[in-house]
Structures are given as C-alpha cells and as structure tokens.
Amino acid sequence: MVSDYSSPANAKLPPLPAPGSPRRLEGHDKLTGRARYAGDFTADLTGGVLDAAVVVTSTQATGRILSIDARAASQLTGVRLVLTHETAPRLHSVMATNGAEIGDLLPLQDDKLHYYGQAVAVVVADTLATARDAAALVQVTYSAPEPDAAFTLAQGRGRAQDVKKVGAGDPGQVQVGHPEKAFAAAPHQVDMTFDTAAHHHNAMEPGAIVAAWDADGGLTVHLPTQFSYGDAVILGEAFGFGLKERLPNIVAQVLGGIEFHHKVRVVSTMTGGAFGSKNANVHLLLAPMAAKLTGRPVKLVLDRAQTFTLMPFRGEMHQRIRLGADAEGRLQAVLHDALLAKGTAGQFVAPIGEGTTKVYATPNLGLHVQAAALDTNAPGWMRGPGAPNGQFALESALDTLAHQLDLDPLEIRLRNYAETEPDTGKEWSSKALRECYAQGAARVGWHHRNPQVGSMRAANGRLIGYGMATAIYPTLQLPARARVELGADGRAVVQTANHEIGQGMITAFTQLAAETLGLPLEHVRLEWGDTRLPYGGMTVGSMTTLSGGAAILEAAQQVQKALLKRVVTDKASPLHGLAPDELRVENGHMVGPGGASESVAAAMARHPEAPIREEATTGRTMGHSSYGREAFGAEFAVVSVDPDTMHVQVERLVGAFAGGRILNPLLVRSQLMGSMVWGLGQALLEQSEMDERTGHWLNDSLGEALVPTNADVADIDVILVEEDDSRGHPLGVKGLGELGITGVAAAIANAIYHATGQRITSLPITLDKLLATPH
Amino acid sequence: MRNFGYFRAASAAEAVQAGATPQVHYLAGGTNLVDLLKYRVEQPEALVDINRLPYGHIEELPDGGLRLGALVTNAATAYDARVQARYPLLSSAILAGASAQLRNAATNGGNLNQRTRCPYFYDVAAACNKREPGSGCAALGGHNRDLAILGTSESCIATFPSDMCVALRVLDAQVRLLGPAGERVVPIAEYHRLPGAEPWRDNNLLPGELVTAIDLPPTDFGQHYTYLKIRDRLSYAFALVSVAVALRLDEAGHVLDAHLALGGVAHKPWRVSEAEDLLTGQLPSAEVFGxxxxxxxxxxxxxxxxxxKLVLARRAIVRACWQAAAGTPQSQSDKHIR
Structure with missing residues (x-):
C-alpha cells in the first residue's frame, strides 16, 4: 500500500503534547473516514464490479448436514452463487504457523459439523441487501446432534490432555527442582483454584475481505490482517499455486533470501483492531472460493455475531496454584496446573505460564498445562494472551500468601524478586521492576493505605481497597526485512510489509526512519501492508517495533552511510574531502566541522540517476538471546465496593512499566492505557456467555457483550519507568502493547479482597459472586 | 432483513387504518424495531411511519399534570424543564437507560412498546414462546442470569427492559391510545401484561391501536425520589434490578405516601400496594424499608x-428507599452508586 493521505506537514493540529511524540500520521484520515478499510471497498476500486458475500452459519454444533436447500435463495434476483460443501472448490490442506483453526479445518469441504456458528454456505449477490436476504432463505437440515458434546471445561474435563508446547512454542511442562516435595515440606502453603471466563476480542472492525482473481489466474485480496505474507502462503497452498514459499518455513526462507512468487498478493492497508483475532481466519478462504466460481470480485464482511464463531477468542481456563513459602515469605515452591479450552480444530493453547516461570525467584518450580478440545470454534491469540489469566491466578495466590503471613503484598514481591530468569537462570538484559514498584506505589499512595482488610471506608460508606500485582510480557523478535530508498529529491521511502493494526506502526516506523536518516518526519514516507513489499513479518506479540524497527534501523543506517560516503567523495559537495564520521545529519542537512554543510536534497539532486537503496534483514536469532528478555511492570488498583449491592467501582489504576527505550511516549501511553482498560474489563465485565446445551455464544453483539464504557473506566495513570535495554536490542526497545493488561485483573481482585475480605477466584468478578457470601 | 412495504402516514386516521392490518408495525424512532427486523425476529409485511403525526409535544394538562406526546424523544422528555422540575424521577429513569444516541432517537411511545432483551427471543434458531407461540422457552434451564424472578410463567421468564416505564408506573401515568374504534385511556398498571400462557402479548394494545400520549397526573414527589439502577456495566446496559421510589414525608419525617416499583425483574414494572402500605405512617428505618x-x-x-437477584433486589429496594427519604436521589450523570 502506498500512503495516499496528505502529508502530516499539511495537517492542522495543535502543538504536540510531548516532544518526540508525533501524533498518529494516519489519525486525521481515520477520524475523517478517509482511511480505507477492506469493508469500505466499493466497485470503483475493483474494476467496476464488486459483489457482496454473506456467510450462512450453522445453528447446531455437532452431527452432519443432511441437506442444504438453496432453491429459494438462488431464485432471488441478483443472487449469483450459493456456495456450499457440495459446490465449493476443493482446497489443498494448509499450514497455519499460529495454530489457527484453518490449519486443521478447511471450510465447506464436507458435511461434518464441528461447532455452532460454523460456516455452512456463502451467498453471493449483486448487493449486500440481496445477499443477506438470500442467506436467510438457505435451508439447512441437520442430523441429530451427538449426545456427548462438550462446550465448556466443566463438560469436557475428561478430554484433558497434557500439552507439550504452548503459545508459539514455549514448554507446557516445566520442572525446576522438586516442586511437589518442596511444596509438601513448606511451612506455609497456599493452594487455590481459579476459573476465568471465555471472552472475545470485539475489535471495532469485524473480519472482512475483498478477493479478486485476475485474468492470468493471479489472486489479490485486501483484508485486515496481522500477517499478510502468511495469508498469501495459505492462499497459495489452498488454491494449489505450487509456491516455493511455505509455512512454517517462511521465516527460514526469508533469512535465506528467497525470491517470493507474488502470484498471490495480500494487501492490508488498515486493520481496525486485531489483538490476535485477525490471523488466518476462515473468511480468508471463503471470499476467494466464491470469487473463483463467480469470476467476479467479491467483498465479504462478517456480521458481529459471526465474529464470535468465525474468529478466535480467549477460551475458558481453569488453574490451580500452589505456593510453598518459608516463614519470611520466600517462595520454596511454585506449582501451576492449568486446564485450557481448545477448539474442536486448531492447535492454539495460550502460554499461561509466562508469570509462574519468569516473575518470582523460587528453587522449585512446576508448570503443568493441559488442554481439552471442546466442540466450539478455536480459541486463539488475544491480548496477553495467557499472561493476563496466569497472572490473575499467581498474583491472587501470592496476595493470599502475603495476608496469611501478615506481610505487605508489595514486600512479599520484593522478597521474591528474581535477580535472574527463574526457569533458565539467565541474566536479564535489563529489569527495572523495582523502580516500577516504587514509582507505582508512590503514585497510588500505597504506603498511606490502611493495610488491614476491610478497614477503609469512603465518606459515603463504600468499602475501599488497594491491590497490586506484577505485569510481565516477553520481549520477542522475529525476522523482518525493510527497504529504504533515498530519492533524488532527498526524501526517503521506507518499505516493509508490516501492518497498521491501530498500534501506531506507521508513525513509529516513519519516526524511526526519519530519526536514523536525519530527515524531517515529512521527508519520509512509509509503505506497508502489501506482499509486494519486503517481508515484514507478523504483527503479533508486541514485537512490531522490535522486528520491523530493527530492519528499518539497519537499512536506514546503511543508506546514511552510503550518502555520506557519496558526498565526501563528490567534488561538487561543500563536504568533499571530509571523513564520513565527521558528519552528522540533522533535519535534512549534513553538517561537518567548522559549519560546512549541505542539504540531503541538494546532494541527491546532483545524481538524479542514482537513488540510494538499501535492504536489511534482521532478527536472525529469532529473538533468542543469552539474556532473559522480559518487560515488567507494576499494576496498582484502588476500588470501592458498594456495601449493599456489592457493585465494584475501580476508582484508580496506576501502571508503572519499564519497557526499555520509549520511541514515542504518546503511542506507548495509549497502548498501555488501552491494555489496562481491557484488564479492567476482564476483571469485572467481560464474558462470552454460552448456552451450555447447544454451544451457542449468546451475547454476540456489542450491546450484550459488556466491555468497559467511560463510566466504568477509572482514573488511569501510566508511568513509563526509565530502563536501558541497549544490550537486549539494537533499538533498546521492548514489547509494550500487551504488557499493560497483565496483572490488572489480579490487582483489582486483590483490591476487592482488601476492601471486603472476599477472595473471588473467578473472572469476571460480577456482583453476584460477591453477593453469594452471607452479608 | 426481509423486504417490507413502507407507508408514511399523513394523519392519525390514516395511520390507524393502515396499522389495523395484521403484520403491519408502526415505526417511530426504530431503535428497537430496526434491530428486530435485522435479526428477523420481526418480519412485518409493512411499516407505517408515524413520525409526521402531531404527537411531538409536551403539553400542560388542566389538572396540573403533563401530557407527553408519544413522538417526543426520550432525550427531549428527560431534559424538558417541566419534567425535570415536576417529575424528576421520570427524567432520572430515562437518563439511566440506553445511551445518549439511542435516547435522542427513541420515542416515548416506542419505549412503552420495546421488546424483551432475553437472548433467546433474539435467536431465531432457539425456542421462544414470545417470538413463536408454542415453540417452548429455551431460557428455562438455559442462560437466565438477566431474566425474571417475579410474575413468571411456565412458558416465559422474560423481563420488560424499560427504565422509563418503571418511573411511569410509580407516577401512575395514563396511556392514551387511538385505535380503529376510537380513543381510550389505559392506566400504566394495566398497559403491560404478565406472560401467563400468552407471552407473545407484551401489552394490552388492541390491533391497530397507537400510543398517542402519556399523561402524568399532578404529583408532589419532587423532593423524595430516586431511580436506582443496578447493572454490571455502569452505562449502556440493561438493569439487573432497578428501583423507582417516590415518597411524600411530613415535617417530622413520617411517610405520608409511598410509591415503589421494580424494573429488570418481571415482564412488566413490578409494583405491590401492600409494600407501600407498610411504609405509610412510618418513620424511615432499615426495618420498615426491609x-x-x-x-x-x-x-x-x-x-x-x-x-x-432476590438478594440484590431486596438490598437495592432498601437502599433506594434511603436515597429517596434522604432527598439524595441517585445521580445519572455520575453513575457511581451513592
């Protein structure tokens, strides 16, 4: 995608709120509706023709489709196609590096039902209204459902199996020392179980795709995604393109310098919120299947309810935490057993043990993860993705231990501070968690609270409580490529197929390139989100700046080096004869000793035939490092609880985070704040409610799936704690997007305990759970 | 959404004539009806757009009451100076509901006629006697956390979701109707129904009848009232339990007159005269309110x-009674429970 919005230099905006924090370059376009999302596509962008596709989903979870009667639907004027398992193109099996459902289950290939809300047909018509109308007329008849279906962990407990690898390959079974023995021998013990509800992403933008086949058999799709290259490979495999590039080897192929085929082009201009949900979803295949049969471009936008079954979610999790401690509260054993819901297809199991294996020092550590495949759509990556739940359990248990030992909850965390990485013994690349604790505690007034449980009351009688927890998120990096070209006009174009998912990538990358090249921001243009551009990797795991930023940094450094070499050898330059390392480039000017200077534009204009172009591939170690690399933070919550109705109000959230170098404080603050709001939602509101008899998600609308509103959201403080991680990463940055959600639910649950004396061990903490205790 | 006919009525007579045909619905703000069309819960042959009818005003009544036109929006009603001064309970209840955008579009008549939010009513694949008579009730034994605890029947446990109507019940509003047989007035108490064996009938409207206005009798509840709405999310969520209380107290603080109604717990606003009689003549106390x-x-x-909800409702009632007696009604702008 070529950025086609007006230069930020022309935008009339108030002064920047913080130096070094340019506002979002695409913000004006988003606010005015000029930014184009896939769902905004109209026929003029696809050669004058664009049909509308609507998915029909199953109203039964198990059994078989006996028949699909599409006669009435097909007879509506304007209907071009009713695609079913009987008429759909046969697809080749695909790999999905991220454990997504389509790696195991391709759509419309047979009559078998796997979950409620499964795609069973796609209707294509000349207008959306006709397609919707026709979709409602498709009559599907099912066999009797299977009697032994399981839709919840309670129903499917018998299906539990040990999990070798969680998340992107972290171990599901960890043992350090002799945790069971050490726990049994510990003088102080906590043994608690926790249950957390399923909840969905509910990103503003639903899944959407525009698919068009060209006359040469090539395929172009426009869609919001977090991995355009991955989608291209999946499409290439599914439709039998015979591409050389392959998942999951693509990363090695990138590092090996593979020439990509580009027969399948994936363009992702804007993604309206992803958070892990826009990863190889089933509609990636449905729209091209339909367009192949109609021979015309097709647009498919999921409706909100369909995002509950055709896109992933955070599944139910059941956890047991056992902590053994000595009399001083030092952990002798940490045991974490987890049972997570999996889908009927799909391989994803959330990395639930991030906290237990990385946060606290203990000589004996055990992680035992199991998963049960339920008859539902597949859970998947979602903000965190396991750490928010894992930290809820661990930090609630640790809070319980602190109260048992009459220790300050902050003190017990300091006593168990891990000076090295607990499961590996590695030295940290950096870790300013102590400063996070200190600054967060000072800001929230931790040491001025009355630590006695149930002791604090507001003037209006509400119960007041303070709670805290540790935040953790791994610092990851994957291979990425970037190309930087400095043109004859002295302006640079930066190309990398990474993705703007609302996090601010466009701004951060443009800013980083401008800073590295020494150009003003408006002299740098980023091209992103298109498989015609160099491989940009996956926009996941809070690693966009780490992965793509590293490649841009390296390519831009090379460009600058070439530029300086050029001017010092160019007789026409006032800088001729100087040594390159005597020069610095600032604001578009190269400046040497004694005031000699030349603008980049003037130097480049003398050689219009020779732009400077460099490419870099970074991330060769796949983020592996001799150091332990994690980002840490401290979350503090102040709640008030109405003593009659037990309604919980979060009055204040303070998060202090150390994330290495902060490239753009404005963007980072907004990400962390958004993450903390989601943590608040997870703590108090969010749960996807299922009819446990049918496997149907019931509250599948933005009206009924409760996410926090302004009235629910507290006063939120984000503190960015200084940290030098230059030995961890060339930019010194860490992953911050997801860090903010981890620990919030625990901090709120711990605050509720401080306020009420009630230890609620299931999420969300709704008032009925607090009312269940006699008053 | 299935295609439907659309007819914009120029006069009340025209509307009522068109509206008397089966499978024809009146369209006002459309904030609930259009959703129901999209979900195919309602599949009418035609809509009669009544937005041009002359029911868009709030008028004084000779007895000192107010007449709220059926087409006045919920927002315009809540922010009307006369309503705020004389019926602050009504204003408060309206502002506790929905969102600012919805209140700007939703009308008073439509608020009376909104349908339940039971998830199974919206799910056309599920059994629902209200949506499809005789199909059964999937909510029984299903997901029923938000559903009714009072006045339920074996065929339906849905709740009526309105906040505004809970206040109207306390204020003894009268609903003015126009139908093929002419005008009639129905007390709010008799407007909505319990589900019984016919849960598809939300109210006692006759075929073709149109709400034209809501009449509020003169009252003296401006000092001691509250609308306390308890919900998981503080804004844009339906009530788990809501309580409307209006009291008149003498100078010594004795209750002269008490009106109480509940929302979120039954198929209609729930009011019981025995409960109010227990308050009359009493000084406020936890025992009396309990x-x-x-x-x-x-x-x-x-x-x-x-x-x-049984525990929550009892506590919310007592709390609301205290708020009303103290003259410190629940704020609907600062939504934190007081």
Whole structure:
C-alpha cells in the first residue's frame, strides 16, 4: 500500500503534547473516514464490479448436514452463487504457523459439523441487501446432534490432555527442582483454584475481505490482517499455486533470501483492531472460493455475531496454584496446573505460564498445562494472551500468601524478586521492576493505605481497597526485512510489509526512519501492508517495533552511510574531502566541522540517476538471546465496593512499566492505557456467555457483550519507568502493547479482597459472586 | 432483513387504518424495531411511519399534570424543564437507560412498546414462546442470569427492559391510545401484561391501536425520589434490578405516601400496594424499608443463574428507599452508586 493521505506537514493540529511524540500520521484520515478499510471497498476500486458475500452459519454444533436447500435463495434476483460443501472448490490442506483453526479445518469441504456458528454456505449477490436476504432463505437440515458434546471445561474435563508446547512454542511442562516435595515440606502453603471466563476480542472492525482473481489466474485480496505474507502462503497452498514459499518455513526462507512468487498478493492497508483475532481466519478462504466460481470480485464482511464463531477468542481456563513459602515469605515452591479450552480444530493453547516461570525467584518450580478440545470454534491469540489469566491466578495466590503471613503484598514481591530468569537462570538484559514498584506505589499512595482488610471506608460508606500485582510480557523478535530508498529529491521511502493494526506502526516506523536518516518526519514516507513489499513479518506479540524497527534501523543506517560516503567523495559537495564520521545529519542537512554543510536534497539532486537503496534483514536469532528478555511492570488498583449491592467501582489504576527505550511516549501511553482498560474489563465485565446445551455464544453483539464504557473506566495513570535495554536490542526497545493488561485483573481482585475480605477466584468478578457470601 | 412495504402516514386516521392490518408495525424512532427486523425476529409485511403525526409535544394538562406526546424523544422528555422540575424521577429513569444516541432517537411511545432483551427471543434458531407461540422457552434451564424472578410463567421468564416505564408506573401515568374504534385511556398498571400462557402479548394494545400520549397526573414527589439502577456495566446496559421510589414525608419525617416499583425483574414494572402500605405512617428505618422490600418481592423465585437477584433486589429496594427519604436521589450523570 502506498500512503495516499496528505502529508502530516499539511495537517492542522495543535502543538504536540510531548516532544518526540508525533501524533498518529494516519489519525486525521481515520477520524475523517478517509482511511480505507477492506469493508469500505466499493466497485470503483475493483474494476467496476464488486459483489457482496454473506456467510450462512450453522445453528447446531455437532452431527452432519443432511441437506442444504438453496432453491429459494438462488431464485432471488441478483443472487449469483450459493456456495456450499457440495459446490465449493476443493482446497489443498494448509499450514497455519499460529495454530489457527484453518490449519486443521478447511471450510465447506464436507458435511461434518464441528461447532455452532460454523460456516455452512456463502451467498453471493449483486448487493449486500440481496445477499443477506438470500442467506436467510438457505435451508439447512441437520442430523441429530451427538449426545456427548462438550462446550465448556466443566463438560469436557475428561478430554484433558497434557500439552507439550504452548503459545508459539514455549514448554507446557516445566520442572525446576522438586516442586511437589518442596511444596509438601513448606511451612506455609497456599493452594487455590481459579476459573476465568471465555471472552472475545470485539475489535471495532469485524473480519472482512475483498478477493479478486485476475485474468492470468493471479489472486489479490485486501483484508485486515496481522500477517499478510502468511495469508498469501495459505492462499497459495489452498488454491494449489505450487509456491516455493511455505509455512512454517517462511521465516527460514526469508533469512535465506528467497525470491517470493507474488502470484498471490495480500494487501492490508488498515486493520481496525486485531489483538490476535485477525490471523488466518476462515473468511480468508471463503471470499476467494466464491470469487473463483463467480469470476467476479467479491467483498465479504462478517456480521458481529459471526465474529464470535468465525474468529478466535480467549477460551475458558481453569488453574490451580500452589505456593510453598518459608516463614519470611520466600517462595520454596511454585506449582501451576492449568486446564485450557481448545477448539474442536486448531492447535492454539495460550502460554499461561509466562508469570509462574519468569516473575518470582523460587528453587522449585512446576508448570503443568493441559488442554481439552471442546466442540466450539478455536480459541486463539488475544491480548496477553495467557499472561493476563496466569497472572490473575499467581498474583491472587501470592496476595493470599502475603495476608496469611501478615506481610505487605508489595514486600512479599520484593522478597521474591528474581535477580535472574527463574526457569533458565539467565541474566536479564535489563529489569527495572523495582523502580516500577516504587514509582507505582508512590503514585497510588500505597504506603498511606490502611493495610488491614476491610478497614477503609469512603465518606459515603463504600468499602475501599488497594491491590497490586506484577505485569510481565516477553520481549520477542522475529525476522523482518525493510527497504529504504533515498530519492533524488532527498526524501526517503521506507518499505516493509508490516501492518497498521491501530498500534501506531506507521508513525513509529516513519519516526524511526526519519530519526536514523536525519530527515524531517515529512521527508519520509512509509509503505506497508502489501506482499509486494519486503517481508515484514507478523504483527503479533508486541514485537512490531522490535522486528520491523530493527530492519528499518539497519537499512536506514546503511543508506546514511552510503550518502555520506557519496558526498565526501563528490567534488561538487561543500563536504568533499571530509571523513564520513565527521558528519552528522540533522533535519535534512549534513553538517561537518567548522559549519560546512549541505542539504540531503541538494546532494541527491546532483545524481538524479542514482537513488540510494538499501535492504536489511534482521532478527536472525529469532529473538533468542543469552539474556532473559522480559518487560515488567507494576499494576496498582484502588476500588470501592458498594456495601449493599456489592457493585465494584475501580476508582484508580496506576501502571508503572519499564519497557526499555520509549520511541514515542504518546503511542506507548495509549497502548498501555488501552491494555489496562481491557484488564479492567476482564476483571469485572467481560464474558462470552454460552448456552451450555447447544454451544451457542449468546451475547454476540456489542450491546450484550459488556466491555468497559467511560463510566466504568477509572482514573488511569501510566508511568513509563526509565530502563536501558541497549544490550537486549539494537533499538533498546521492548514489547509494550500487551504488557499493560497483565496483572490488572489480579490487582483489582486483590483490591476487592482488601476492601471486603472476599477472595473471588473467578473472572469476571460480577456482583453476584460477591453477593453469594452471607452479608 | 426481509423486504417490507413502507407507508408514511399523513394523519392519525390514516395511520390507524393502515396499522389495523395484521403484520403491519408502526415505526417511530426504530431503535428497537430496526434491530428486530435485522435479526428477523420481526418480519412485518409493512411499516407505517408515524413520525409526521402531531404527537411531538409536551403539553400542560388542566389538572396540573403533563401530557407527553408519544413522538417526543426520550432525550427531549428527560431534559424538558417541566419534567425535570415536576417529575424528576421520570427524567432520572430515562437518563439511566440506553445511551445518549439511542435516547435522542427513541420515542416515548416506542419505549412503552420495546421488546424483551432475553437472548433467546433474539435467536431465531432457539425456542421462544414470545417470538413463536408454542415453540417452548429455551431460557428455562438455559442462560437466565438477566431474566425474571417475579410474575413468571411456565412458558416465559422474560423481563420488560424499560427504565422509563418503571418511573411511569410509580407516577401512575395514563396511556392514551387511538385505535380503529376510537380513543381510550389505559392506566400504566394495566398497559403491560404478565406472560401467563400468552407471552407473545407484551401489552394490552388492541390491533391497530397507537400510543398517542402519556399523561402524568399532578404529583408532589419532587423532593423524595430516586431511580436506582443496578447493572454490571455502569452505562449502556440493561438493569439487573432497578428501583423507582417516590415518597411524600411530613415535617417530622413520617411517610405520608409511598410509591415503589421494580424494573429488570418481571415482564412488566413490578409494583405491590401492600409494600407501600407498610411504609405509610412510618418513620424511615432499615426495618420498615426491609419489610416493604419483602412485601414487594413476595413470591419471587429464581431460575438458577438469577437467584442472586432476590438478594440484590431486596438490598437495592432498601437502599433506594434511603436515597429517596434522604432527598439524595441517585445521580445519572455520575453513575457511581451513592
């Protein structure tokens, strides 16, 4: 995608709120509706023709489709196609590096039902209204459902199996020392179980795709995604393109310098919120299947309810935490057993043990993860993705231990501070968690609270409580490529197929390139989100700046080096004869000793035939490092609880985070704040409610799936704690997007305990759970 | 959404004539109806757009009451200076509901006629006697956390979701109707129905009848009132339990007159005269308010997931009575429970 919005230099905006924090370059376009999302596509962008596709989903979870009667639907004027398992193109099996459902289950290939809300047909018509109308007329008849279906962990407990690898390959079974023995021998013990509800992403933008086949058999799709290259490979495999590039080897192929085929082009201009949900979803295949049969471009936008079954979610999790401690509260054993819901297809199991294996020092550590495949759509990556739940359990248990030992909850965390990485013994690349604790505690007034449980009351009688927890998120990096070209006009174009998912990538990358090249921001243009551009990797795991930023940094450094070499050898330059390392480039000017200077534009204009172009591939170690690399933070919550109705109000959230170098404080603050709001939602509101008899998600609308509103959201403080991680990463940055959600639910649950004396061990903490205790 | 006919009525007579045909619905703000069309819960042959009818005003009544036109929006009603001064309870209840955008579009007549939010009513694949008579009730034994504890039947445990109508019930509003047989006036108490064996009938409207206005009798509840709405999310969420209370107190603080109604717990706003009688003549106390709460909740029965509503409703009633007696009504702008 070529950025086609007006230069930020022309935008009339108030002064920047913080130096070094340019506002979002695409913000004006988003606010005015000029930014184009896939769902905004109209026929003029696809050669004058664009049909509308609507998915029909199953109203039964198990059994078989006996028949699909599409006669009435097909007879509506304007209907071009009713695609079913009987008429759909046969697809080749695909790999999905991220454990997504389509790696195991391709759509419309047979009559078998796997979950409620499964795609069973796609209707294509000349207008959306006709397609919707026709979709409602498709009559599907099912066999009797299977009697032994399981839709919840309670129903499917018998299906539990040990999990070798969680998340992107972290171990599901960890043992350090002799945790069971050490726990049994510990003088102080906590043994608690926790249950957390399923909840969905509910990103503003639903899944959407525009698919068009060209006359040469090539395929172009426009869609919001977090991995355009991955989608291209999946499409290439599914439709039998015979591409050389392959998942999951693509990363090695990138590092090996593979020439990509580009027969399948994936363009992702804007993604309206992803958070892990826009990863190889089933509609990636449905729209091209339909367009192949109609021979015309097709647009498919999921409706909100369909995002509950055709896109992933955070599944139910059941956890047991056992902590053994000595009399001083030092952990002798940490045991974490987890049972997570999996889908009927799909391989994803959330990395639930991030906290237990990385946060606290203990000589004996055990992680035992199991998963049960339920008859539902597949859970998947979602903000965190396991750490928010894992930290809820661990930090609630640790809070319980602190109260048992009459220790300050902050003190017990300091006593168990891990000076090295607990499961590996590695030295940290950096870790300013102590400063996070200190600054967060000072800001929230931790040491001025009355630590006695149930002791604090507001003037209006509400119960007041303070709670805290540790935040953790791994610092990851994957291979990425970037190309930087400095043109004859002295302006640079930066190309990398990474993705703007609302996090601010466009701004951060443009800013980083401008800073590295020494150009003003408006002299740098980023091209992103298109498989015609160099491989940009996956926009996941809070690693966009780490992965793509590293490649841009390296390519831009090379460009600058070439530029300086050029001017010092160019007789026409006032800088001729100087040594390159005597020069610095600032604001578009190269400046040497004694005031000699030349603008980049003037130097480049003398050689219009020779732009400077460099490419870099970074991330060769796949983020592996001799150091332990994690980002840490401290979350503090102040709640008030109405003593009659037990309604919980979060009055204040303070998060202090150390994330290495902060490239753009404005963007980072907004990400962390958004993450903390989601943590608040997870703590108090969010749960996807299922009819446990049918496997149907019931509250599948933005009206009924409760996410926090302004009235629910507290006063939120984000503190960015200084940290030098230059030995961890060339930019010194860490992953911050997801860090903010981890620990919030625990901090709120711990605050509720401080306020009420009630230890609620299931999420969300709704008032009925607090009312269940006699008053 | 299935295609439907659309007819914009130029006069009330024209509207009523068109509206008397089966499978024809009136369209005002459309904030609920259009959703129901999209979900195919309602599949009318035609809509009669009544937005041009002359029911868009709030007028003084000779007895000192107010007449709220059926087409006045919920927002315009809540922010009307006369409503705020004389019926602050109504204003408060309206502002507790929905969102600013919805209140700007939703009308008073439409608020009376909104349908339940039971998830199974919206799910056309599920059994629902209200949507499809005789199909059964999937909510029984299903997900029923938000559903009714009072006045339920074996065929339906849905709740009526309105906040505004809970206040109207306390204020003894009268609903003015125009139908093929002419005008009639129905007290709010007799407007909505309990589900019984015919849960598809939300109210006692006759075929073709149109709400033209809501009449508020003169009252003196401007000092001691509250609308306390308890919900998981503080804004844009339906009530788990809501309580409307209006009291008149003498100078010594004795209750002269008490009106109490509940929302979110039944198929209609729930009001019981025995509960109010227990308050009359009494000084505010936890015991007196508790006794009234018990009377108001007499016969309440949980469905499993919603058992907590029995406890929550009792506490909310007592709390609301205190708020009203103290003259410190629940704020709807600062939504934190007081």
């Amino acid at each position: 006794a009234a709460a018990d009377a108001l909740l007499a016969g309440a029965k949980g469905q499993g997931e919603n058992d907590f």
